Amino acid sequence: GLFTGGLGMHGGAERLGMAVIPVSGGMTDRQLMILQDFAPEVICCTPSYAQTLAEEMIKRGIDSEALAVKYAVLGAEPWTEAIRQQVEQGLQVNATNIYGLSEIIGPGVSQEDCEEHGTGSNIWEDHFFPEVVDRDTGEPLPEGKDGVLVFTTLTKEAFPMVRYWTNDICSLHYDSDGKRTHIKMSPIKGRADDMLIIRGVNLFASQVEALLEDIPELAPCYQLVVSREGSLDQVTVRVEVEETVQQNWQSLEPNTQKARTEMLANQLSEKIQGNIGLRMPIVIENYGSIPRSQGGKLGRIHDKRNI
Amino acid sequence: GLFTGGLGMHGGAERLGMAVIPVSGGMTDRQLMILQDFAPEVICCTPSYAQTLAEEMIKRGIDSEALAVKYAVLGAEPWTEAIRQQVEQGLQVNATNIYGLSEIIGPGVSQEDCEEHGTGSNIWEDHFFPEVVDRDTGEPLPEGKDGVLVFTTLTKEAFPMVRYWTNDICSLHYDSDGKRTHIKMSPIKGRADDMLIIRGVNLFASQVEALLEDIPELAPCYQLVVSREGSLDQVTVRVEVEETVQQNWQSLEPNTQKARTEMLANQLSEKIQGNIGLRMPIVIENYGSIPRSQGGKLGRIHDKRNI
Numbered sequence: 001g002l003f004t005g006g007l008g009m010h011g012g013a014e015r016l017g018m019a020v021i022p023v024s025g026g027m028t029d030r031q032l033m034i035l036q037d038f039a040p041e042v043i044c045c046t047p048s049y050a051q052t053l054a055e056e057m058i059k060r061g062i063d064s065e066a067l068a069v070k071y072a073v074l075g076a077e078p079w080t081e082a083i084r085q086q087v088e089q090g091l092q093v094n095a096t097n098i099y100g101l102s103e104i105i106g107p108g109v110s111q112e113d114c115e116e117h118g119t120g121s122n123i124w125e126d127h128f129f130p131e132v133v134d135r136d137t138g139e140p141l142p143e144g145k146d147g148v149l150v151f152t153t154l155t156k157e158a159f160p161m162v163r164y165w166t167n168d169i170c171s172l173h174y175d176s177d178g179k180r181t182h183i184k185m186s187p188i189k190g191r192a193d194d195m196l197i198i199r200g201v202n203l204f205a206s207q208v209e210a211l212l213e214d215i216p217e218l219a220p221c222y223q224l225v226v227s228r229e230g231s232l233d234q235v236t237v238r239v240e241v242e243e244t245v246q247q248n249w250q251s252l253e254p255n256t257q258k259a260r261t262e263m264l265a266n267q268l269s270e271k272i273q274g275n276i277g278l279r280m281p282i283v284i285e286n287y288g289s290i291p292r293s294q295g296g297k298l299g300r301i302h303d304k305r306n307i
Numbered sequence: 308g309l310f311t312g313g314l315g316m317h318g319g320a321e322r323l324g325m326a327v328i329p330v331s332g333g334m335t336d337r338q339l340m341i342l343q344d345f346a347p348e349v350i351c352c353t354p355s356y357a358q359t360l361a362e363e364m365i366k367r368g369i370d371s372e373a374l375a376v377k378y379a380v381l382g383a384e385p386w387t388e389a390i391r392q393q394v395e396q397g398l399q400v401n402a403t404n405i406y407g408l409s410e411i412i413g414p415g416v417s418q419e420d421c422e423e424h425g426t427g428s429n430i431w432e433d434h435f436f437p438e439v440v441d442r443d444t445g446e447p448l449p450e451g452k453d454g455v456l457v458f459t460t461l462t463k464e465a466f467p468m469v470r471y472w473t474n475d476i477c478s479l480h481y482d483s484d485g486k487r488t489h490i491k492m493s494p495i496k497g498r499a500d501d502m503l504i505i506r507g508v509n510l511f512a513s514q515v516e517a518l519l520e521d522i523p524e525l526a527p528c529y530q531l532v533v534s535r536e537g538s539l540d541q542v543t544v545r546v547e548v549e550e551t552v553q554q555n556w557q558s559l560e561p562n563t564q565k566a567r568t569e570m571l572a573n574q575l576s577e578k579i580q581g582n583i584g585l586r587m588p589i590v591i592e593n594y595g596s597i598p599r600s601q602g603g604k605l606g607r608i609h610d611k612r613n614i
Contacts, residue, residue: 007317007329022314029581274336
């Protein structure tokens with residue numbers, strides 16, 4: 001789907017009377033220049049990109065104390081207290097979590113209070129009715145129990161949702177010590193499906209699988225290897241050539257064979273970039289080299305991250 | 308500077324009561340999918356990207372007659388009647404020109420009427436006072452004469468501009484046969500400086516030059532070669548290594564030398580991508596191989612396009 005994060009933040013911040021600098025993602029040099037020149041007090045991005053900015057500032061010897069930025073509103077990816085510490089120290093900010101889904105409203109579903117770190121994010125109950133349900137039975141669970149987060153919209157008109165199943169695993173609770181009376185959701189602890197979140201982009205292995213069909217030389221045998229380079233996630237696609245293609249290739253010169261492999265890899269890489277919007281390194285493998293079904297479970301995703 | 312095109316169009320279109328799909332640039336597969344699935348009636352992009360879409364639709368056998376899109380509002384680059392024809396036939400649309408500058412307001416400075424193709428774009432004179440002046444003397448020129456377009460804002464409050472020199476070369480005239488009484492500007496016929504417009508991004512050679520300084524192995528001797536691949540512009544940077552670096556390299560194994568060259572090229576490519584936002588192929592040359600000043604004129608830009 002289309003990413004609603006930036007536009008929602010932009011509109012909301014303007015409603016609050018803030019001046020907004022819409023910088024989009026990436027282009028770290030320019031981001032750092034804008035942080036220095038325009039002196040914003042708040043930055044909004046994914047937690048992993050905030051880590052990247054913190055690391056780059058150290059590399060370039062930019063003093064974070066000299067920046068005006070005081071708050072970081074980070075979302076679109078699950079993150080941990082360790083990442084919060086790294087970002088808060090690296091950028092000299094108070095970093096809070098924001099949670100939202102395009103299907104519900106985009107940004108504006110829940111927000112962590114900057115004075116109540118680690119106690120959960122307030123869900124705006126005047127607009128959304130949240131439940132946490134058992135992932136197998138769908139029955140609502142009591143406060144504090146982990147299950148699938150489900151939303152019903154109360155005020156949305158054009159596209160209301162009843163019990164929208166987010167597949168995010170978390171728990172709900174009322175925090176009597178908090179400043180607000182709205183219910184809080186815990187950090188997201190996992191997914192009830194195999195969706196990956198890579199640099200803020202939602203990714204199912206099946207999306208890559210669907211693109212393989214368009215390239216007849218490739219077999220539908222693949223694996224996504226997820227790793228973390230620095231603070232950014234990277235997905236490498238391992239994919240096999242078809243058995244007949246491989247047989248034909250055996251009679252080719254090694255250089256020609258290499259060129260064919262590179263051409264296939266580029267073709268798939270461009271398809272993925274064009275459809276999913278992520279650049280993924282491609283490794284073309286021999287037929288039969290990627291693990292098949294193991295006890296009924298296909299190892300489509302090999303997650304090497306240690307977040 | 309920051310690109311104001313998309314946000315301005317988005318806000319303006321919503322004011323008119325239109326539903327807007329903000330898709331950003333690139334990702335042609337997804338753009339075509341959205342054109343088919345969401346059935347927008349208007350598309351807005353650069354003329355060269357509209358050409359790309361038209362070409363890709365032919366390649367993929369997508370029938371443009373089956374699309375709902377009827378109008379293309381194209382800007383941020385100079386374009387010709389030949390490009391208009393290609394886009395209108397390829398996408399089955401009525402294609403008009405939009406002109407704007409971030410410094411004045413972004414989109415909304417002038418717009419061509421879809422029934423008055425090729426007669427110029429109406430400048431909204433209730434908000435902007437346009438003049439065309441002699442590029443040497445700065446004196447205003449009469450209607451129909453080519454010169455530098457200059458704007459004075461009449462209603463802008465926070466950042467008013469008096470005689471803002473756009474460096475765009477065109478002429479102005481009142482069209483008594485037109486539907487509106489506002490003055491019209493001709494298509495942009497060139498620039499009064501050496502600014503290039505590459506895929507909607509304004510680019511001065513000096514921006515690349517400034518980045519060379521950060522890489523001590525590179526000499527400040529460079530050339531930007533502008534070419535057109537399909538319908539998209541491409542800038543290749545030819546740059547020399549420093550004389551001393553080259554002398555040291557001569558004692559290296561060819562493979563090591565090649566690896567060093569690639570490393571330098573990647574370093575510069577990433578710097579350019581991070582600062583300017585364009586991906587440019589880099590060609591590292593021997594010291595002394597790029598033409599020096601020729602009769603006082605530095606051939607920094609070699610434009611091979613034939614638009």
